[in-house]
Amino acid sequence: MPIPPSPYVGRFAPTPSGYLHFGSLVAGLASYLDARAVGGRWLLRMEDLDPPREVPGAQDAILRALDAYGLHWDGPWVRQSDRHATYAAVIDDLFARGLAYACICTRKQLEQRGGRYPGTCRNACHAAHDAAIRLRVPELTYRFFDRVQGEYGQHLGREVGDFVIRRRDGLFAYQLAVVLDDAWQGITDVVRGADLLDSTPRQLYLQELLGLSQPRYLHVPLIIQPDGHKLGKSYRSPPLAADQAAPLLVRALRALGQQPPEDLAAADVEAVLAWGIGHWRADRIPRCRTLAEAQLR
């Protein structure tokens, strides 16, 4: 009997606002191994929603780094900049149905208020042009079970408030695009960094509103610098060096709680990934939101 194809579809969704670094490698590797360990597909989506923040050449550099690290995706990769018409149509529809509204609060006004958006423009009936579009959130808690972090819930009204789905400058918001694209690509399993744990309840609400199915979630610890900051371009974390692929993959395996043998770092990339796929234990991933990079050397 032929083995039925695995229904698992995972994805890696980097933002080209910088190069891949060790933190992205940990999240990307977890997503890759979780998919490959069950014979699933693994897709790549470039989240290039914010051209002003994009680093020239970052998209190419990300593709090259994934290649050097042996993280080969299935099928053609997609980019969010090709999906604007879909995002715009959904926003028009939410607006027409009164589920979203136009907000003309300035950045300064929002800063003065701090934290949660108080709903100033909720019933003001501003026109949609030259305004941000915010989604009305219900006074409800949205909960899900994360495969590593466990039960997680947020009261959208009290803890989040009406959130932006299209910025005033016309750029589409991550929360909306990620939900539409995960559904469009048929993603069954989202594996990503724990910095996005508190975005997930907003995404669950959008899935419910748009009649989309909910993927399973697994949030891996975010790798942080000694000062507590997330690794990233702004904190000068070095881009992934092509000639360090095998040892850095082994370090990423350790960060994910896997127990590779000492001599694996001397093997080639294919052998490291084959070991990772064959021995993948998601239940060994540390159940914490952050891990200090320095402790992983």
Ligand code: GLU
């Ligand atoms: N583009 C996001 C990032 O690079 C990841 C989004 C996601 O995995 O949902 O942080």
